Amino acid sequence: xxxxxxxxxxxxxxxxxxxxxxxxxxxxxxxxxxxxxxxxxxxxxxxxxxxxxxxxxxxxxxxxxxxxxxxxxxxxxxxxxxxxxxxxxxxxxxxxxxxxxxxxxxxxxxxxxxxxxxxxxxxxxxxxxxxxxxxxxxxxxxxxxxxxxxxxxxxxxxxxxxxxxxxxxxxxxxxxxxxxxxxxxxxxxxxxxxxxxxxxxxxxxxxxxxxxxxxxxxxxxxxxxxxxxxxxxxxxxxxxxxxxxxxxxxxxxxxxxx
Amino acid sequence: xxxxxxxxxxxxxxxxxxxxxxxxxxxxxxxxxxxxxxxxxxxxxxxxxxxxxxxxxxxxxxxxxxxxxxxxxxxxxxxxxxxxxxxxxxxxxxxxxxxxxxxxxxxxxxxxxxxxxxxxxxxxxxxxxxxxxxxxxxxxxxxxxxxxxxxxxxxxxxxxxxxxxxxxxxxxxxxxxxxxxxxxxxxxxxxxxxxxxxxxxxxxxxxxxxxxxxxxxxxxxxxxxxxxxxxxxxxxxxxxxxxxxxxxxxxxxxxxxxxxxxxxxxxxxxxxxxxxxxxxxxxxxx
Numbered sequence: 001x002x003x004x005x006x007x008x009x010x011x012x013x014x015x016x017x018x019x020x021x022x023x024x025x026x027x028x029x030x031x032x033x034x035x036x037x038x039x040x041x042x043x044x045x046x047x048x049x050x051x052x053x054x055x056x057x058x059x060x061x062x063x064x065x066x067x068x069x070x071x072x073x074x075x076x077x078x079x080x081x082x083x084x085x086x087x088x089x090x091x092x093x094x095x096x097x098x099x100x101x102x103x104x105x106x107x108x109x110x111x112x113x114x115x116x117x118x119x120x121x122x123x124x125x126x127x128x129x130x131x132x133x134x135x136x137x138x139x140x141x142x143x144x145x146x147x148x149x150x151x152x153x154x155x156x157x158x159x160x161x162x163x164x165x166x167x168x169x170x171x172x173x174x175x176x177x178x179x180x181x182x183x184x185x186x187x188x189x190x191x192x193x194x195x196x197x198x199x200x201x202x203x204x205x206x207x208x209x210x211x212x213x214x215x216x217x218x219x220x221x222x223x224x225x226x227x228x229x230x231x232x233x234x235x236x237x238x239x240x241x242x243x244x245x246x247x248x249x250x251x252x253x254x255x256x257x258x
Numbered sequence: 259x260x261x262x263x264x265x266x267x268x269x270x271x272x273x274x275x276x277x278x279x280x281x282x283x284x285x286x287x288x289x290x291x292x293x294x295x296x297x298x299x300x301x302x303x304x305x306x307x308x309x310x311x312x313x314x315x316x317x318x319x320x321x322x323x324x325x326x327x328x329x330x331x332x333x334x335x336x337x338x339x340x341x342x343x344x345x346x347x348x349x350x351x352x353x354x355x356x357x358x359x360x361x362x363x364x365x366x367x368x369x370x371x372x373x374x375x376x377x378x379x380x381x382x383x384x385x386x387x388x389x390x391x392x393x394x395x396x397x398x399x400x401x402x403x404x405x406x407x408x409x410x411x412x413x414x415x416x417x418x419x420x421x422x423x424x425x426x427x428x429x430x431x432x433x434x435x436x437x438x439x440x441x442x443x444x445x446x447x448x449x450x451x452x453x454x455x456x457x458x459x460x461x462x463x464x465x466x467x468x469x470x471x472x473x474x475x476x477x478x479x480x481x482x483x484x485x486x487x488x489x490x491x492x493x494x495x496x497x498x499x500x501x502x503x504x505x506x507x508x509x510x511x512x513x514x515x516x517x518x519x520x521x522x523x524x525x526x527x528x529x530x531x532x533x534x535x536x537x538x539x540x541x542x543x544x
Contacts, residue, residue, distance in 0.1 A: 048366025085322025
């Protein structure tokens with residue numbers, strides 16, 4: 001008796017998923033699995049997940065090599081199969097997976113590098129919007145400094161940032177992204193990064209902990225004066241003027257709400 | 259059934275060819291993309307697609323609507339596709355006679371199903387839903403087959419003809435899939451093509467394949483990683499002769515991407531065959 005369409009799809013989807021076990025299959029599925037062509041579907045499904053993760057985490061792939069990456073990727077795909085056809089967005093949570101997966105758990109900087117790969121994808125795909133006009137803001141600051149503090153400056157939709165207190169993840173990441181010498185001396189200290197897309201392409205620069213705090217504060221919605229106050233409370237030595245200028249120059253702030 | 263603009267031979271658009279694609283000028287040239295790769299909120303991908311659309315006709319070839327799943331198409335996904343269709347006004351929109359999403363998971367492949375009466379009703383309804391939302395017909399592609407399935411009530415060509423009758427959809431005839439499937443299922447590709455409802459074909463796909471490393475010529479893989487094989491070109495010529503009209507044709511290449519010149523040479527071969535039977539001038543880039 002051939003299966004109903006939904007039963008057929010339950011059975012075949014379960015058998016073809018990465019790591020999917022056929023277990024005790026119904027007779028029709030056991031018969032299908034004996035055909036040479038069955039492996040074509042299994043391989044294509046697994047390869048599709050693998051190719052997407054390789055494309056979305058190129059720096060992690062470069063750092064650990066094919067075998068380690070593919071092992072990590074297939075283990076991830078078993079637990080977190082894609083949810084829809086937008087494979088360029090597949091792999092949210094891969095950084096946390098790398099932290100837990102035994103063969104990569106001994107590389108404590110790797111999840112931070114993976115997060116930067118992910119932030120690049122997010123920035124690349126984010127909505128278009130005008131960036132805040134640095135010249136207009138500078139004029140306002142000169143004319144009426146108190147008015148500047150009352151502005152609500154939100155992070156641009158394509159702005160992403162990260163602060164990693166323990167590892168130089170930004171240097172590790174950009175050495176691969178920019179094809180810089182990977183064996184140059186490396187100061188092992190915390191680092192942050194800011195990714196923006198002021199024009200067509202995603203750009204990146206270093207960001208300190210205060211910068212990450214200021215952006216996070218701006219994202220929460222208070223006016224610039226309050227965001228700056230909270231940033232100074234956490235980082236009393238922060239040079240807010242310099243920081244704000246850096247964020248504006250990078251296109252990290254949106255002009256949407258004045 | 260013809261496309262709104264007279265399309266000749268086109269190519270699948272690869273990111274590494276964006277710049278060259280934009281500058282190319284060739285009669286009848288058009289480009290095809292997977293809408294899934296452009297389902298983004300903004301950024302350079304959409305900007306590129308719109309720039310290209312300003313110069314050339316574009317087609318959207320979806321791989322994940324999962325029309326043969328025993329469930330309606332995902333509403334959010336359909337909305338995303340509708341937005342992209344509105345934005346770039348493609349010359350053609352197509353999907354496969356296959357399923358790829360099931361119970362909230364996506365399997366990156368085009369999966370087979372028993373062509374039962376119930377499946378026919380479900381798929382016709384799913385196509386109808388998509389066409390209603392997009393406000394246009396879509397073309398349905400015959401997939402590559404690797405398995406003998408139990409439970410078919412219909413042969414594939416009759417199934418497709420009945421889908422056309424019930425839903426008003428068009429068809430996308432993938433000649434390489436016909437060749438690969440016939441080899442894998444030990445049927446006759448020419449017989450299949452002779453039975454294919456060519457009147458409904460809005461687009462043809464040509465692609466390369468390779469033999470499975472273990473099973474050799476007994477198991478061909480629709481891998482899109484090689485030039486179109488000579489037997490597939492021969493079948494293509496046979497289709498055009500039987501159709502008696504130029505049908506927009508796309509050369510697909512998704513892996514082992516060669517320099518664009520190599521793909522253009524294949525396109526020229528197709529364009530030559532189409533031009534020989536074209537009644538009207540192909541559209542030129544703007």
